[in-house]
Amino acid sequence: MKEIFKILEQNARATPELISTMADKPVSEVEKVIRQAEKDGTILKYKTIINWPKLGKEDVWALIEVRVAPQRGVGFDAIAERIYQFPEVYSAYLVSGTYDLAIMVRGKNMQEISSFVAEKLAPLEQVQSTVTHFLLKRYKENGETFHLIKEANRRLPITL
């Protein structure tokens, strides 16, 4: 079972036939497992990692530390939801340490992100403070490095 997901996690375009071969399971079983996983939310979505700067499209990203006041009964969840529902928020985490929420925000330019912080995020009642870190360079994301090392090419073409 896990093998099927591991293969898909590496390559969302792996066909049931390929997965069936690699995991040594019947195609019908693979299809069934995937269908079920899509239904019950084990598989959330199939996405593609795009190296946008290669297309000349450079979004501006910021990592924002947010300190918030938890609320009785719902803890951090209610305020977290108020924040992560904004489409500018790309990811959001509750973290331990000197602040509470770590959020990744994406905008077309710095102005857009500044406005988001100043007009949407900071004014929220439970938000006590924010610290915005603009991303300068990305090295690795979701387990993938951005400068792909062509490992195989370093090998001699034939060895015994």
Add this chain to the structure above:
Amino acid sequence: MLNTKPTATKAWDGLISQKVATLPPSGIRKFFDLLSSVEDVISLSIGEPDFITPWHIRESATYSLEKGYTMYTSNSGMPELRQELARYLELRYGVSYHPEHEILITTSSSEGLDLALRAIINPGDEIIIPDPCYVAYPADIILAGGVPIFVPTNEENNFVIRSTDIEARITKQTKAILIGYPSNPTGAVMTKEEADAIAALAKKHDLLVISDEIYARLIYGSEHICFPSLPGMKERTILVSGFSKSHAMTGWRIGYVTAERRFIQALTKIHQYTMLCAPTMAQMAAIEALRNGEAEVERMIQEYNGRRRLMVKRLNEIGLPCFKPKGAFYAFPSIKATGMNSEEFAEALLKEERVAVVPGTAFGSCGEGFVRCCYATSIPDIEEALRRMNRFIRKSGLNTS
């Protein structure tokens, strides 16, 4: 193919030793040149992992350089490494070696194999090896002054050397049996029964066993039989292995030999005069590999396993029947149905479809009719290579399926 009969060559002009001058170069030399002249080749002819050494291992080697670990170590290798290795072999295979007297750290299993052969061979001693086998076996035996005795293996016996076939070739000169399972080039592994039979034979005829277990960790769906762990075998087995395949460390040149003290002492004598010690940086890396490398090893094994299934299935689908390899990272399909011999097949496939495989004859005459396909390469490359091979077979009008 490595021809073991001495053949006079023009290179022999009295300056080069006769032994070396008559030693044929490895059978793929001309293939290598051909390969370099063709572009956009998908190579299934590589004999090493496509993974880079795991980062934690590389990082620890870098750190060791920063800390100034740049001097010789003891001839036998760093004590910490030998201790880790003793622990590893004990835990994994239940065979215990004294870290001080029964383990020698070498610059790769290649050195280990050479040392083992040189330490035991008197001129004319016969060493029994499987055919096909890794190319260095017969060459190293000849260089050590011995005579390689080939025992044919084939699909019917799963490419595992049979004790009965060995026994038929035992003479007064027979000194040792050299085996290497999981096997390069066939991917064959030995079962417990097969190993027991060879062990019994070694005892009966008082033979040594050199067991090359460099591919021990790359085994799929069964347990590796560590030869010296068999009852009574530690005392007559020289175990040769290393980190190249298990931890993707081919370029580090780091390996080891384990055996009883009398053997290790003999091997160490040669090692101290010829190699002195294995590279310190690589030894530091090996310590880290043994201490914290297991998760990465497991990950690589899983990866190889998926690729193995893919390659074997596709080979069978396109009409190249393939014995199911259970270890290493090679498939060894039969190409007999194409009517070509191994070299013709490999050459035509490379020229017409730009896929490189190694002719089975590079590994011995019993490799005729087979080619070695390495699946330590990416899934898209395996799929594309097999598409090309399929086209090659259809195009040649060969009706194999």
